[in-house]
Amino acid sequence: MAIFKKPSFAAFPKFFLSLDPISKLVFISLGIASFSLLSFASWRVLLRLTAPQITIAAGDKRGESYIISDAIAKTIEKHSNIKITVLATGGSKENLGLLQQGKVQLATAQADIVSEDMDVPSGGNNSLKASPRTVIVLYKDLFQLVVRNPNIKQFIQLKGKTIAIPTKGGQYQSFKKVAEYYGLIKEDNQNSEVEIAGLKGSFYDDQQAEEDFKFKRVDALFRVRAVGNKGIANLIQNYDGILVGIEQGDAMKIKHPAFETAIIPKGAYKGNPPVPNANLPTVAVPRLFVANQDVDAKVIREITQIIFEHKQEIAPICKGGIPELLVSSGLLIVVTK
Template sequence: MSAERLLNSGTLLAMSHRYSIRLSRKIFLILFSLGLIVSLTAYVVIKRNRVHHLTIAAGSKQGESYLFSQAMAQVVAKYNPKIQIKVLETKGSKENIRLLEEKKVQLATAQADIPALPSARIVSKLFPDMFQLVVQANSGINQVSDLKGKRIGLPPEGDGQYLSFLFVAEHYGLEKTDFLGLAVSEKETDEAFRQNKIDAVFRVRPPGNKSILDLVQNRGGRLVPIEQAEAMNIKQPALDADFIPKGTYQGAPAIPPTDLPTVAVPRILLAHQKVDYKLIQEITSILYERRRDIEAVLPEASYISPPSVLVGTILPIHPGAQAYYDREKPSFLQENADWLGLLLSVALMIGSWALQLKSQLEKKQKNQGDNYNQEILVLMKHIECCKDLARLEQIRHQLFSTFESVVNALDYDQITPESFQSFTFTWEAAIAAFRDRRSTLMAKPTPISKSTQVK
């Protein structure tokens, strides 16, 4: 199709429309980008100001885990009001772990020897719980094996402490039928011990526990050693050999009178794996950096320490807690600074080359557009000086030929859409000048030669 027919069919209008579409797309992209930035900014602002509500399964209100959970919740809220922790009373470690797995709570305390479920992640070791056996002074019980045929006050069935006692009893060759277990609340057990309705009380508690203190100081209770912890560790790696220090429950006379061998198990803080790692990182940070505030409520908080393989559990550490523990380790950027610096230099060099090439291409496109405009301006001067219709027709063909070249140049990105837009204004001016000049020439009378005059 010739250039003239292209023009007559509205090609110039179509090319202008194409430019308008390209411009509209650019405007759309700019507006879309601005909208996206505003939306992301609003999202970040809302997220940063959001108050996060978590629940921790904490065991019995009489236990140190519950007291610790209360203290932790208060300290976290003090130093980061956007994290509010609700403390939930439960029957013990086993229920805590179940609630965590069912996503009914986000945090939980538990004994490290109670098998955790797949969704649980370790945050921190809290304090050592110790197996403590208190017996009536005249019970004749001097070691665990003497519990055969005795009445024993135990934590409720299913509780972690209950399971720990069964483990110890089995190690010493005792079966459930060898003793009478009274598995009720701690308050009911203590009352039964005071009334001599039971011969012994078993607890898994930190040294200095208040209820045990009352039993040995005011109710005639006597602490009995629980030995062979090293042997138990073979079956249950979470258990360690430890001792209740002399004088823990009374200084003079000392209770116990000597360092009393027993079994220790870490009390640990767990979090569900789906809890935002930034929340856990912040809680872990407060737990360690504001530990003094928690110790003021619960002295056992002084034992808080990072988890390790020595805990005896195969559960992984929560990513948020791990991020806090790794805070002083060199980052990936620090470890690979040399290589990253080299890559950055290469990237900057390549980017500089790309910008130069782009600049050169744009300059070339602009120059080419300017050349086409110059061609039209030259043709316009010829139009103004033209005195012959035949010559004017030649100029017209040159105009359309140049137009066709510009259309092809635009299709092959040899000129920019802006250059094309500029060219169309010049070209239309030339066409208008051509039409005016043609009208002027056609209006002039044609001179008659002398040979044709009538004699």
């Protein structure tokens, strides 16, 4: 009966020395290749285990902020080991709250809402303990008012009307600032000359606001969105929506420094016949990409660098869901601070 002995590693040197030069070279090459493959696999595992985990609070899933945040996340993951989750939320107010609570590391937010939450009145406390760090300016959000009645030609004529707007996001805060300026809402919120549809339910969102406009349950809809927003375009092109300009932006800026005067260009929503049929004045606020102060500065620098160097990759990912000019025309700007 044959007896099998366990191979002895002590005999390996003798075996190796007995090989011809070519066999020795092959043996050594295989050894080096195996070691390199094992090292690479171990390195990949280590990178996964130590990769920074980032969550972005990005607003409504159908909105520009979410779409561009998702595109940015995909681009960053492609060019780094940073792992990113994009979270749908109710808007700027909720985003900043999540950022402060440490539940997310990055967030999109309207500049006027960030400024408002950072403002510390005398004898008061600011709502956020630490100022978020601005990473980039994504694009400009414009205040857009859509009405049903062609006789409404100015914001002040909203008196006594019902406005479709969710109340949990930054859009409502922006609307209140404009309405306060025109005297339609008092600063103490005790007296209002307009009815806000979003105050009737806690789950009221942009989609419900659009449905209310389509089925004529409201007189107007207010949005803080980029020009070319799909929801607004649909209401204008298919449901008799009419854009109304918002004037006196420079005067509003005295109290609200984040406000900027802007124009909704003639033909922005339809070319023939042009809609609007003339340039419309309005107010704009930068849409910011902000970070929690506790996030490693090296991670923020890497994210900023990737966005800046690969912004042309972001445009095709956004295509179809966001006005292409947002990223392809250079409106994606790195803030040097």
